[in-house]
Amino acid sequence: xxxxxxxxxxxxxxxxxxxxxxxxxxxxxxxxxxxxxxxxxxxxxxxxxxxxxxxxxxxxxxxxxxxxxxxxxxxxxxxxxxxxxxxxxxxxxxxxxxxxxxxxxxxxxxxxxxxx
Amino acid sequence: xxxxxxxxxxxxxxxxxxxxxxxxxxxxxxxxxxxxxxxxxxxxxxxxxxxxxxxxxxxxxxxxxxxxxxxxxxxxxxxxxxxxxxxxxxxxxxxxxxxxxxxxxxxxxxxxx
Numbered sequence: 557x558x559x560x561x562x563x564x565x566x567x568x569x570x571x572x573x574x575x576x577x578x579x580x581x582x583x584x585x586x587x588x589x590x591x592x593x594x595x596x597x598x599x600x601x602x603x604x605x606x607x608x609x610x611x612x613x614x615x616x617x618x619x620x621x622x623x624x625x626x627x628x629x630x631x632x633x634x635x636x637x638x639x640x641x642x643x644x645x646x647x648x649x650x651x652x653x654x655x656x657x658x659x660x661x662x663x664x665x666x667x668x669x670x671x672x
Numbered sequence: 673x674x675x676x677x678x679x680x681x682x683x684x685x686x687x688x689x690x691x692x693x694x695x696x697x698x699x700x701x702x703x704x705x706x707x708x709x710x711x712x713x714x715x716x717x718x719x720x721x722x723x724x725x726x727x728x729x730x731x732x733x734x735x736x737x738x739x740x741x742x743x744x745x746x747x748x749x750x751x752x753x754x755x756x757x758x759x760x761x762x763x764x765x766x767x768x769x770x771x772x773x774x775x776x777x778x779x780x781x782x783x784x785x
Contacts, residue, residue, distance in 0.1 A: 560714075588772050599676070599762055599776030600715070607771065646714050650772040659705070659728050660772055662714030 558583045560647050562663035570671050571639055577632040577666045579647030589630040590648040590660065591621055600646065606630065617641070642670045676777035678763050684783045685753050693748045693780045695763030704746040705774065706738060707762040715762055721746055722768075750782075758784045 563578040581587060588607050592600040604615025611623040621632045630647060644667050648660040677696045685691050697704050703722045707715035717730035721740035735751040744765070750757055760781050764774035 590772050592774075597778070599778045600764075600774070601776070602773055605772060648714075648772070659717045659720060659730065660715075660774070662716070664712075664714050 558587070558649050558661050560649050560661055560663035562647055562666050564666050565664070566667045566669060568669045568671060569637055572636050574635050575633065575637050575641075575668065577645050577647075577668065579630045579632065579663060581628050581630065581647070581649045583628075583649060588650045589621075589623060590650070591615065591619070591630075591632050592646045592648060592662075594644045594646065594665075596643070603632070603645075637668070637670050639670050639672060641668055643668060676763055676765050676775050678761075678777035678780050680780055681778070682781045682783075684785060686785050687753055687755060689753050689784075690749065690751045691753060691782060693750075693761050693763075693782075695746045695748070695765075695777060697744045697746065697763075697765030698775050701765035701767050701775065702744050703766045703768060704740055704744065705764050705766075706746070706748045707764065708732075709760040709762055709779070710756075711759070718748070753784045755784050758782060 559582045561580045569575045590605045591603040593603050594600045603619050604613045606613045606623045614620045619634050644665045646665050647663045650660045676698050679694050705720040706718040709715040718732050720728040724740045737749045739747045760779040762779045764776045766774050
């Protein structure tokens with residue numbers, strides 16, 4: 557069975573500092589990987605996705621993530637954060653098989669708290 | 673372009689009651705999925721509908737059921753509500769073939785007393 561582990565429940569960081577949110581997954585098959593962001597009282601929004609090809613994926617709002625198959629990781633990074641980046645970030649995995657292409661397994665989330 | 677809209681935004685029910693949540697998918701999207709997000713947790717997949725047929729289901733009991741209509745809107749029905757059903761219910765739509773690229777609504781927050 558697939559699973560996703562987000563190692564940090566909360567990451568405090570000062571504005572304009574770099575940040576890395578960690579995500580590890582387990583799967584016995586090829587995977588598709590995603591990062592979603594959830595702002596307070598809102599639904600989730602796709603930040604970026606890895607389906608195949610280049611292991612470095614760039615997303616919206618200056619975020620990027622690197623797929624590392626040997627370490628089964630998909631960490632999210634941003635070189636300089638803003639107050640507006642404060643939100644909950646979810647890593648997710650999908651095997652894309654069986655027709656249920658939208659069956660995503662989400663991690664428990666990491667709260668990114670940007671301080672002035 | 674109208675995004676995914678859900679109704680109601682908040683509701684309170686008591687144990688044993690039934691609830692229906694509604695979702696209008698984004699224009700052009702023919703696949704709808706539903707997720708349950710308990711407080712402090714990540715969303716959990718309930719089921720997915722494509723062309724009015726359920727074509728994927730998570731680990732939820734049969735009292736969770738759904739429908740998709742010809743205009744691709746959808747309903748989630750939950751019978752015999754339990755306290756643990758209290759959660760944010762998220763609807764997401766996607767165009768055909770867009771693996772995992774979901775467009776979420778803002779959710780319906782259900783409280784079961």
